Amino acid sequence: MLICGGWKSWAEDKYYVQLIKATNEPKAPSKGAKQIGNNLSERLSPLRWKYYWEGQRRETTVVDSKAQKVQLSGDRVVELAPLGDGKVEVRLYRGKEIARKSSHRVHDHMMAIFGGDEGEKAWFVVVRREEPQYQIAKD
Numbered sequence: 657m658l659i660c661g662g663w664k665s666w667a668e669d670k671y672y673v674q675l676i677k678a679t680n681e682p683k684a685p686s687k688g689a690k691q692i693g694n695n696l697s698e699r700l701s702p703l704r705w706k707y708y709w710e711g712q713r714r715e716t717t718v719v720d721s722k723a724q725k726v727q728l729s730g731d732r733v734v735e736l737a738p739l740g741d742g743k744v745e746v747r748l749y750r751g752k753e754i755a756r757k758s759s760h761r762v763h764d765h766m767m768a769i770f771g772g773d774e775g776e777k778a779w780f781v782v783v784r785r786e787e788p789q790y791q792i793a794k795d
Contacts, residue, residue, distance in 0.1 A: 672788055673726045673734050675712040676768070676780040678705035685709055685777060693789035696782065700768065705778060713788065732771070734781050748781055 676692060677685045678700070684691075689709040692700075700708050714726045716736065723737035733749040739759060747757040748769050756769050766784035782788075 670785075671716050671718065671736065672782075672784050672786075673714045673716060673728070674710050674782040674784070674788060675728050675732065675771075676700075676782055677709045677711045678703065678707070678778040678780065679709070680706050680776055682707055686711055696766070696784075696788065699766070700780070710788065711779075728781070732781070734783065736783065746781075746783055 674692075676696075677689060679685050686709075689711050692708045692710050697708055712729050714728065716724050716726050718724050718736055718738060721738040721740070723735055726734045726736070728734065731749075731751045735745075735747040735749065737745045737747065739745055743759055745757055745759040746767065746769060748755050748771060755771065758767070758769060760767070766782055766786075768780045768782045771779040771781055
């Protein structure tokens with residue numbers, strides 16, 4: 657599953673990579689998880705889960721059109737690889753294997769790649785240009 661919004665361009669700019677956990681429980685799925693902001697929540701709302709939580713966030717910069725890897729928790733790695741002609745490939749690794757990848761036109765806002773379904777829970781990786789906005793989860 658791939659959800660795209662727009663991105664402006666790939667240059668020497670900062671990008672945010674978020675590990676998002678989805679659940680039907682109103683309680684945070686892990687210590688330190690933060691409820692995602694309204695903008696991202698609206699984009700994910702057509703999916704079957706009610707609550708979305710940011711479990712991790714990393715910042716990275718793509719420089720000189722060179723691929724950039726971002727380490728997330730466990731064995732998850734995201735690689736951002738500009739392809740030229742206004743396209744970019746986002747690769748999601750589990751260990752050394754590519755679990756998912758998506759090549760698409762560079763747009764304005766964000767994209768999300770489905771990482772896996774864990775019964776009543778799931779996880780996504782979101783790559784975006786604008787800094788994520790959210791409310792801190794309440795215990």
